[in-house]
Amino acid sequence: MKPLKPKNKTQHLVLLALLFAMAMVLALVENSLPPILPTIPGLKFGLSNIVVMYTLIFLGSKPALAIALLKGLFALGTRGAMAWAFSTFGGLFALFAMMLILFIFKNQSTYLSISIIGAVFHNLGQFLMVLLFYGVAMWTLLPILILFGIAAGVVTATSLRFLIPAFKHIHREDDR
Amino acid sequence: MYDDRRETATMTFFKKSDLILIVLLVFIALGVWWTLPWLRAGKTPVAEIYEGNRLVKTVALTEGQTEVFHLEGIDNVTFRLNAEGSIQFLVSDCPDQICVQTGKLSKIGETAACLPNNLLIKIVPRKFQHKDDHPDIIVH
Amino acid sequence: MMHRKFLRVVIVVFLLTIISLGLYRTKTLTDQAQHNPTPTGDxxxxxxxxxxxxxxxxxxxxxxxxxxxxxxxxxxxxxxxxxxxxxxDIYNDYPGLNNLKTVNDHAGVQPVVVDQKIIDLLEYSKKIYATTNGKTNVAMGSVLSIWHRYREEGLANPADAQLPPMEELKAASHHTDIDSVVIDNENSTVFLEDPEIRLDVGAIAKGYAAEMxxxxxxxxxxxxxxxxxxxxxxxxxxxxxxxxxxxxxxxxxxxxxxxxxxxxxxxxxxxxxxxxxxxxxxxxxxxxxxxxxxxxxxxxxxxxxxxxxxxxxxxxxxxxxxxxxxxxxxxxxxxxxxxxxxxxxxxxxxxxxxxxxxxxxxxxx
Incomplete structure (x- = not known):
């Protein structure tokens, strides 16, 4: 499969906007779920991080960075500074981890491994934030966050499995 | 910037080696889980038992220990230390039984009192180092 | 070109709105925590x-x-x-002190001279009665004392624990009118006009005392x-x-x-x-x-x-x-x-x- 290559700036912008909208919807869905810990409202499993992965894979690292930062701003607007820190740091941590894997293993890596690494590091980023803000290492959280990361990664990779053929289709029409 | 898209274009969804990654992560998770009690040791809260205003006994709420005990000279009240790191009034001869009904205490800020017997259990941080994120009091 | 410029302005305005919204939310939360100035000294x-x-x-x-x-x-x-x-206290007498028990004991007999703290509490209780549409009523002592008696007996003898008979409770409930608690501010007295009425401030006294x-x-x-x-x-x-x-x-x-x-x-x-x-x-x-x-x-x-x-x-x-x-x-x-x-x-x-x-x-x- 060839990467999705927007033909012009407008298309690029529309795609980015769509992905950002998706991130916001996922963030809202996640907000409506009960918190992992009632005492730490910013802590999330990072459904909206899925979009960062998609963007990285379909559009490349620069747009993915943009989405990660925008996602954080959305959290800032809706849930305050603490949520911004959690969201942004988790997103960036995940993004850099995925980029690193891609850089090291190149096309020997797989969608599944990248998804899992992304999700796990997103959660690890949040764990570090908890450490930073509350000065306590909530060790009980760590294994839970890792396991949820694996699960979230599998979910993402599975959905990619179905999405990529669809994107391929768009792509083919683009080429005509 | 380095263009990742070249790689992702020719990537596969899944390889057997991915299983290694998953197993590795699961092991890390389990490893942290197993070492938790060890990490927590020394950070567990302490139960203070008062008779009136006098501190008569302190018990570290270390996980994994079970003990049923009396205070010296007070036979009508029995305490129990539970394995999950909690303590409670087990039996008391007081009429209202409020102390027993309060149940298990494990968190900093929790208290259970037996007014008729003038006894109090209070959970405090180890070494009296109260942090700002410790609850100052817990109510039911 | 015009379009792009316009787009940029929109994006900048959008970002600024979000950031200020976020800062505002953060500020209001920290304000709550910090509106007391930090005292000097350790x-x-x-x-x-x-x-x-x-x-x-x-x-x-x-x-x-x-x-x-x-x-x-x-x-x-x-x-x-x-x-x-x-x-x-409505259960115990204290030598040389007129408390709520004294007031209760003189129900229907005569006004009792009391400390201003009792007058204040009862006036506050009347206000509360209005606020809660009678759900919190300190003049319910006659009903509460029946429950109190049965509870004490039930705790002492769990095997014989009884519920109070409804007729007894109903009869007592006719004597719970807070308006028959008469406060005389000038003479610092409280008088219970109804000889059967009793004060029980259990629903409010602890909170009120803590506040004072x-x-x-x-x-x-x-x-x-x-x-x-x-x-x-x-x-x-x-x-x-x-x-x-x-x-x-x-x-x-x-x-x-x-x-x-x-x-x-x-x-x-x-x-x-x-x-x-x-x-x-x-x-x-x-x-x-x-x-x-x-x-x-x-x-x-x-x-x-x-x-x-x-x-x-x-x-x-x-x-x-x-x-x-x-x-x-x-x-x-x-x-x-x-x-x-x-x-x-x-x-x-x-x-x-x-x-x-x-x-x-x-x-x-």
């Missing part, structure tokens, strides 16, 4: 407890310069509480204080470093380890919980708690507990009792009509509900 944390007043555990947490000044301040608080306790005592402490210079009278929590100020006090609420009926339902960040406010775990007795396998619904004359059983957060701890105490006797829909409407009052309900099955502003109190920042 203050240390001290705690003490007492089991001598209001038939409950008293906890005092106070930041003071040293142990000596803590001892002085906490002693004043405890003496103050002892004084309030004696005045509001904390106000006294504030006037004599205390800045950071947490006072709990058997779970009636009143906090003064924040901690000296500006951090809020943390008050945890637990589900009384759950025995498992992680049963903390909420942690409140508290600055200059009070939290009072009415619950069914504390004082109850068992008849034929059913638990009967001590909060009696004036309408049914039976213990209210809608919830495991109801917590009320508002600045005046007397108000919080009274409202928590009133709300404990209201079904949820009614209680919710009632709670939302009150100003600066947040409520947290814990239902029988362990599920919870809360007023709009409650969540904000549980957030860090």
């Amino acid at each position: 203050l240390q944390r001290f705690e003490t407890t007492s089991m001598d007043v209001f038939d409950s555990l008293t906890q005092i947490t106070l930041y003071a310069e040293n142990k000596a000044s803590f001892d002085k301040e906490s002693k004043v608080i405890l003496e103050d509480l002892k004084n309030y306790h004696a005045l509001y 005592v904390v106000q006294n402490a504030k006037e004599s210079g205390t800045r950071s204080l947490l006072l709990s009278l058997g779970g009636n929590v009143r906090v003064l100020g924040a901690k000296p470093n500006g951090k809020p006090w943390i008050v945890g609420i637990q589900n009384p009926s759950l025995e498992d380890q992680d049963n903390t339902l909420a942690e409140i960040r508290a600055v200059d406010t009070s939290l009072v919980t009415s619950g069914n775990y504390q004082r109850y007795y068992t008849v034929a396998g059913n638990n009967y708690n001590h909060v009696i619904d004036p309408k049914t004359l039976m213990p209210a059983s809608y919830y495991n507990s109801v917590s009320v957060i508002t600045e005046h701890s007397g108000m919080a105490d009274a409202l928590s009792t009133a709300l404990f006797c209201m079904p949820y829909e009614e209680g919710r409407l009632f709670a939302e009509k009150q100003k600066d009052v947040q409520v947290f309900w814990v239902f029988k099955d362990g599920s919870t509900a809360q007023t709009q502003g409650f969540k904000k109190l549980t957030e860090f920042n």
Whole structure:
């Protein structure tokens, strides 16, 4: 499969906007779920991080960075500074981890491994934030966050499995 | 910037080696889980038992220990230390039984009192180092 | 080109809006925590407890310069509480003191000269009666004393525990009109016109006394204080470093380890919980708690507990009792009509509900 290559700036912008909208919807869905810990409202499993992965894979690292930062701003607007820190740091941590894997293993890596690494590091980023803000290492959280990361990664990779053929289709029409 | 898209274009969804990654992560998770009690040791809260205003006994709420005990000279009240790191009034001869009904205490800020017997259990941080994120009091 | 410029302006405006919104939210949250100026000097944390007043555990947490000044301040608080306790006691006589028992004993006989603290409490109680539409009624002593008697007997002899007969309760309920509690401010007297009426201030006295005592402490210079009278929590100020006090609420009926339902960040406010775990007795396998619904004359059983957060701890105490006797829909409407009052309900099955502003109190920042 060839990467999705927007033909012009407008298309690029529309795609980015769509992905950002998706991130916001996922963030809202996640907000409506009960918190992992009632005492730490910013802590999330990072459904909206899925979009960062998609963007990285379909559009490349620069747009993915943009989405990660925008996602954080959305959290800032809706849930305050603490949520911004959690969201942004988790997103960036995940993004850099995925980029690193891609850089090291190149096309020997797989969608599944990248998804899992992304999700796990997103959660690890949040764990570090908890450490930073509350000065306590909530060790009980760590294994839970890792396991949820694996699960979230599998979910993402599975959905990619179905999405990529669809994107391929768009792509083919683009080429005509 | 380095263009990742070249790689992702020719990537596969899944390889057997991915299983290694998953197993590795699961092991890390389990490893942290197993070492938790060890990490927590020394950070567990302490139960203070008062008779009136006098501190008569302190018990570290270390996980994994079970003990049923009396205070010296007070036979009508029995305490129990539970394995999950909690303590409670087990039996008391007081009429209202409020102390027993309060149940298990494990968190900093929790208290259970037996007014008729003038006894109090209070959970405090180890070494009296109260942090700002410790609850100052817990109510039911 | 025009388009792109326009787009840029839109994006910048959008980002600025989000950022300012975020900063605003952050600021309001930190404001709550820090509106008390941080006192200079190193203050240390001290705690003490007492089991001598209001038939409950008293906890005092106070930041003071040293142990000596803590001892002085906490002693004043405890003496103050002892004084309030004696005045509001309906069970015991104190030599040389006219308290509520004296007032009760002279029901229908003659007015009793009382301390201003009793007059203030009763006037406050009348106000509360109006606010709660009679759900919190200090003139319900005749009904409550029947329950009190049966509960004491039931606890002493669990095998023979009985419920009070409804006819007896109904008969007593005809003597609960708060208007027959006559306060004479000029002569500092209280008179119960109805010889059968009795005062019982249990639903309000602890909260009210805590409020008064904390106000006294504030006037004599205390800045950071947490006072709990058997779970009636009143906090003064924040901690000296500006951090809020943390008050945890637990589900009384759950025995498992992680049963903390909420942690409140508290600055200059009070939290009072009415619950069914504390004082109850068992008849034929059913638990009967001590909060009696004036309408049914039976213990209210809608919830495991109801917590009320508002600045005046007397108000919080009274409202928590009133709300404990209201079904949820009614209680919710009632709670939302009150100003600066947040409520947290814990239902029988362990599920919870809360007023709009409650969540904000549980957030860090």
